[in-house]
Amino acid sequence: MYKYDQYDQAMVDARVEEFRDQARRRLEGKLTEDQFKPLRLMNGLYLQLHAYMLRVAIPYGTLNSQQMHALADIADKYDRGYGHFTTRQNIQYNWIKLEDAGDILADLAKVEMHAIQTSGNCIRNISSDHFAGAAADEIVDPRPYAELLRQWSSFHPEFSYLPRKFKIAVIASDTDRAAMRLHDIGIQIVKNDAGELGAAFYVGGGMGRTPMVAPCINAFVPLDRLVTYAEACLRVYNRHGRRDNKYKARIKILVHEMGAEEYTRQVEAEYAHLLEEGVEPPFAELERIRTYFEDPLFEAGAPEEVDRSDPDFAVWVDRNTVAHKEAGYVSAVISLKPVGGIPGDATAEQMRLMADLAKDYSFDELRVMHTQNIVLPHVRKADLHALWTALDEAGLGSPNLDTVEDIIACPGLDYCSLANARSIPIAQRISERFAANGKTGTLGELKLKISGCINACGHHHAGHIGILGVDRKGVENYQLLLGGSEAEDVSLAKITGPGFDENGIVDAVETVTNVYENERQDGERFLDTYRRIGMNPFKEALYG
Amino acid sequence: MRLLTGNDLKTGAVTWWTGSDWSIHVEDAADVTGNEDEIARREEASRRVNSPYAVDAELHEGSPRPAHIKERVRALGPTVRPDLTLKPADPEIGNWVI
Numbered sequence: 072m073y074k075y076d077q078y079d080q081a082m083v084d085a086r087v088e089e090f091r092d093q094a095r096r097r098l099e100g101k102l103t104e105d106q107f108k109p110l111r112l113m114n115g116l117y118l119q120l121h122a123y124m125l126r127v128a129i130p131y132g133t134l135n136s137q138q139m140h141a142l143a144d145i146a147d148k149y150d151r152g153y154g155h156f157t158t159r160q161n162i163q164y165n166w167i168k169l170e171d172a173g174d175i176l177a178d179l180a181k182v183e184m185h186a187i188q189t190s191g192n193c194i195r196n197i198s199s200d201h202f203a204g205a206a207a208d209e210i211v212d213p214r215p216y217a218e219l220l221r222q223w224s225s226f227h228p229e230f231s232y233l234p235r236k237f238k239i240a241v242i243a244s245d246t247d248r249a250a251m252r253l254h255d256i257g258i259q260i261v262k263n264d265a266g267e268l269g270a271a272f273y274v275g276g277g278m279g280r281t282p283m284v285a286p287c288i289n290a291f292v293p294l295d296r297l298v299t300y301a302e303a304c305l306r307v308y309n310r311h312g313r314r315d316n317k318y319k320a321r322i323k324i325l326v327h328e329m330g331a332e333e334y335t336r337q338v339e340a341e342y343a344h345l346l347e348e349g350v351e352p353p354f355a356e357l358e359r360i361r362t363y364f365e366d367p368l369f370e371a372g373a374p375e376e377v378d379r380s381d382p383d384f385a386v387w388v389d390r391n392t393v394a395h396k397e398a399g400y401v402s403a404v405i406s407l408k409p410v411g412g413i414p415g416d417a418t419a420e421q422m423r424l425m426a427d428l429a430k431d432y433s434f435d436e437l438r439v440m441h442t443q444n445i446v447l448p449h450v451r452k453a454d455l456h457a458l459w460t461a462l463d464e465a466g467l468g469s470p471n472l473d474t475v476e477d478i479i480a481c482p483g484l485d486y487c488s489l490a491n492a493r494s495i496p497i498a499q500r501i502s503e504r505f506a507a508n509g510k511t512g513t514l515g516e517l518k519l520k521i522s523g524c525i526n527a528c529g530h531h532h533a534g535h536i537g538i539l540g541v542d543r544k545g546v547e548n549y550q551l552l553l554g555g556s557e558a559e560d561v562s563l564a565k566i567t568g569p570g571f572d573e574n575g576i577v578d579a580v581e582t583v584t585n586v587y588e589n590e591r592q593d594g595e596r597f598l599d600t601y602r603r604i605g606m607n608p609f610k611e612a613l614y615g
Numbered sequence: 616m617r618l619l620t621g622n623d624l625k626t627g628a629v630t631w632w633t634g635s636d637w638s639i640h641v642e643d644a645a646d647v648t649g650n651e652d653e654i655a656r657r658e659e660a661s662r663r664v665n666s667p668y669a670v671d672a673e674l675h676e677g678s679p680r681p682a683h684i685k686e687r688v689r690a691l692g693p694t695v696r697p698d699l700t701l702k703p704a705d706p707e708i709g710n711w712v713i
Binding site for chain 1: 622624625626627628629659662665666682683684685688689692693694695696699
């Protein structure tokens with residue numbers, strides 16, 4: 072994985088000292104909150120319901136065991152012994168003190184981490200495929216391109232005060248595991264008929280109050296012009312994006328209102344101009360970055376056989392391991408979704424265990440999934456039983472990847488100052504309901520996503536089943552949505568009808584899964600059945 | 616009744632104006648009806664609280680209870696982590712929030 076050079080480290084160290092001074096001046100009263108707020112947000116420090124909240128960037132979700140240990144130490148030393156892995160492959164701490172913030176950033180910098188640009192109207196953490204570099208179906212590891220874009224976008228003076236926040240995802244397979252087309256810019260590394268690599272640009276996607284699927288504006292940008300094209304996309308947005316209304320300030324609104332054709336025309340004109348200016352970094356820089364992402368030394372001829380005589384282990388292998396490009400290896404998913412648990416939360420002890428297991432079994436590497444689980448990307452099949460045994464003993468062996476128990480849930484009203492309703496208790500009760508009725512396995516792939524407000528951090532628009540919490544005259548109410556997908560078959564979910572109370576929404580989820588069980592044909596997922604039969608059978612079952 | 620609340624500048628902890636000081640316990644909060652803006656300005660200037668604002672509340676069994684669920688969650692702590700709330704040993708406290 073990428074290692075900081077002297078420039079990276081110097082930049083991060085300087086930012087730590089700068090923010091330490093800013094926090095000191097705030098505590099001394101030399102800065103007002105209005106003056107300080109944009110400064111702390113640039114360093115990922117929010118003020119949430121119960122305390123300050125710090126969001127730490129995990130670039131494209133990749134980290135090593137030393138970094139995971141550092142995250143655990145921060146949880147113990149400065150927080151309350153746990154952290155929350157987010158839907159953008161980051162981690163958040165919920166109980167931070169302002170007087171500790173400088174020390175925390177310094178501890179992060181020691182392991183090449185930071186919280187820069189995890190908030191504010193700038194280019195946020197670049198996300199990617201959590202199986203990058205391991206997936207059997209990728210044409211190339213997308214992370215070098217994500218890293219190049221990370222370096223380009225870090226402290227970019229022109230894009231530090233955009234009309235609104237800006238999120239970029241990079242993938243390199245036809246299977247979309249990063250919700251690529253629901254980002255401000257989604258980039259898919261592709262191969263043309265001549266066998267050359269290039270980048271397909273999808274611009275203007277997003278969730279939030281106005282969900283949009285990004286259209287493709289250029290199907291093949293040469294990789295030695297990747298940054299130039301991205302810069303052109305940002306420039307047109309920075310020039311025309313609305314700053315008068317924050318609800319219409321995202322690039323999706325610009326692309327929609329301007330029209331994809333006109334937006335593309337302006338991007339291409341800007342691109343031509345930028346090519347003359349020569350803003351692209353030397354291709355040698357990309358080559359330098361690429362060397363950090365070379366394959367680990369896989370064992371040649373690693374055994375393919377897995378002893379499946381332990382039935383619980385066999386279920387976990389079937390559900391939580393994913394095909395690897397190297398024979399004898401898999402990617403193993405550590406579920407942070409125990410039945411009745413809080414999606415995405417991990418204790419410091421669990422983080423340390425995952426770090427140690429990564430060192431022992433996965434070439435010292437971990438990934439954070441946007442679905443709030445952790446991946447050990449390179450595990451020998453021969454080591455799977457030992458790995459599962461250690462995970463299971465620590466409460467991390469839930470065999471529920473991509474099932475109805477594998478719920479994305481934002482922090483909701485339990486932690487977030489923007490939320491209108493609680494998300495986590497709904498996720499807990501749904502997972503308990505389906506664990507109790509024994510249907511988790513038989514329902515197969517079923518992606519359920521819950522947001523506590525219309526900002527959609529819980530990706531409810533993209534759930535096969537989505538739930539949106541709203542405030543109805545001071546009482547929590549939950550809307551049910553069906554038919555969304557953030558994968559390569561991307562679609563936006565539709566609301567079924569009137570909302571439900573806390574008890575009713577759990578029953579409603581069970582009701583729609585009953586419809587699916589009655590109506591499904593061979594091999595159909597919930598989403599497939601919904602697409603075939605439409606909304607009406609579900610509405611009839613829900614509302615009569 | 617109206618309560619004045621904010622976050623402690625140093626720690627970020629939720630605090631409530633008691634009439635003379637700030638407390639992390641909402642049951643200590645005083646009715647500030649009519650004086651909320653003046654107290655908020657003064658206390659923010661003294662750096663004892665961050666971004667104070669007033670909320671509606673009612674008396675519930677003799678103690679103030681914020682009218683909106685968001686403020687009740689703020690007052691107590693996350694409902695999904697009773698161990699991290701201000702009343703971890705009270706099994707009935709969830710009813711106060713919801």
